[in-house]
Amino acid sequence: MSILSVLVKAIVGGVAVVGFAALGTAGHPKRFAGLFAAAPSVALASLAMTVALKGPAATVPYAQGMLIGSAGMLAYCLLSLYLIDRLHALAGSILSWLAWLAVAGGLYLALER
Incomplete structure (x- = not known):
């Protein structure tokens, strides 16, 4: 570069x-x-x-990764709203992070070929 x-x-x-x-x-x-x-x-x-x-073709994998990561982030945010109030900050944050990992990782494995 x-x-x-x-x-x-x-x-x-x-x-x-x-x-x-x-x-x-x-x-x-x-x-x-x-x-x-x-x-x-x-x-x-x-x-x-x-x-x-x-060129535009080179951006496709980056854009796909950003979309997959944003789906995981959405899951994290929504779940943390619920879990942090009920399980306290540390446990709620850890479980929400695991949800991000499951959603983003699952989408990556399902969609990336």
Whole structure:
């Protein structure tokens, strides 16, 4: 990876972080601002640079991995809302993480050929 591609990736990522942070702070509650700022902007910057450097076909595995991971994250978030109140923070977090692993791992094994 050349210095120019790293520089462009940093600039694209920075602009995306600022954009998603603005989106996150515009909504309520404000606690989602960090979530909107970090993950989507880094993912979009990585995909944009992969398209620019390697072409659209090279982004397919990355995009598939992001979709599989997001399904696991959704399972984690929904389950942790329920479990942390009932089992306390540590046990609820561990079980929710295991749910993420089961969903993301199961989808990966089922869909990746």
